[in-house]
Amino acid sequence: MNLLLGSGGFRTEERVANLARHMRAHFGDVDRLLFIPYALADHDAYVGMMVQRGIHAGYRLDGIHHYDDPARAVAEAPAIFVGGGNTFRLVHDLYRFGLIEVIRQRVRAGVPYLGISAGTNVACPTLMTTNDMPIVAPPSFETLDLVPFQINPHYFNGQVHVQEGERLVPHFGETRDDRIREYHEMNDRPVLGLWEGGILHVSDDDVTLHCAPARVFRRGHQPLDVEPVASLREWLAPPAS
């Protein structure tokens, strides 16, 4: 297995350059990436935006929405790239087009996978650590299950501040750590809170953090802050059951 999982927030020159460098090492000389844009509503506009922002790293993005048989497109793809947007919409469409099992099989067989934001959420066992609004009900919260832990993309610490006129004022909604603590009130799996710009590389042998810090949350343990570059495998093992 060979996965690259990005947090999101690839909006600065440095972050885009980091991502492109990792993508080239990850995908090598494949001639195209099968791009899955289902998390956004306008698929063609999405492909155009990725190229304009340089997030294709020079590769041809081959939109799955142009194929009559999306499952076959996955089966024949040399590389898979699942983009961000709304995770519920993405999962809804992965089920609608019957893609969960075929993507899982292909990636487990070694086809390189890149996920960003929602595309990182769906690489986990469930969508339960997404930040997105549940705008559509997928048939299940279970996702690709490519890694044995959960990731929370766009992670940050502490209280949010929002604009009120010209001022930034504190907002009293649950913090991200509150939300992940609530996840662990009902679930066992470790959660990796991945700051924006962060990239996780997952191979059969290791899980390596690059480009941004992260916080590891394990049920019944204090959260643990980690800095890149770091191997996280020991912290993200599934809990003994």
Place this chain on the structure above:
Amino acid sequence: MNLLLGSGGFRTEERVANLARHMRAHFGDVDRLLFIPYALADHDAYVGMMVQRGIHAGYRLDGIHHYDDPARAVAEAPAIFVGGGNTFRLVHDLYRFGLIEVIRQRVRAGVPYLGISAGTNVACPTLMTTNDMPIVAPPSFETLDLVPFQINPHYFNGQVHVQEGERLVPHFGETRDDRIREYHEMNDRPVLGLWEGGILHVSDDDVTLHCAPARVFRRGHQPLDVEPVASLREWLAPPAS
């Protein structure tokens, strides 16, 4: 029908006093409020916290978790108060204990209802405009359907800022308006973005905004900002189908 729907963020003296004043006008001289604490994990601690923060407005909060037959507790309640926390956990438990239909019937028959945050989300037709993390899968996204529109509690405009050391830095996740726009890519109902501290009063005759501004989102229309006190009924009518 007689509903009081609070946004959340009742964390300042002024906001707590506003809420208490509205609660007393709303509930009058009932001897207790049946309190539904399922959105948080620790039900007794939740009741204690509400009293400590003064959010009971002097009423006795009668926790539904002390009843062997929660549906019967609803059927006999003089007033219903659904607290905040995680909306998915709340909806999961409302279905688990078979409470959706009995609450709906009682409130439609005139029993006064108060919801805060998650308790406001579930008064809507669906949970689709919650901000919460999907930590558990409820059997359905359909909720109490007491009002014909959706509410987004803890609403704010613009980009979030988060703490990085001592600095506040912009965060690139979707804004709240992005999320509600995505809701309208897949759904028709109007959405009311209710700022923290805001309270909506819904009767058979009117929908009235109190204590904080709100933004009305209607599919295919520009968002509309409204200030309290305002009647919102004309903006929140279901779309003609």
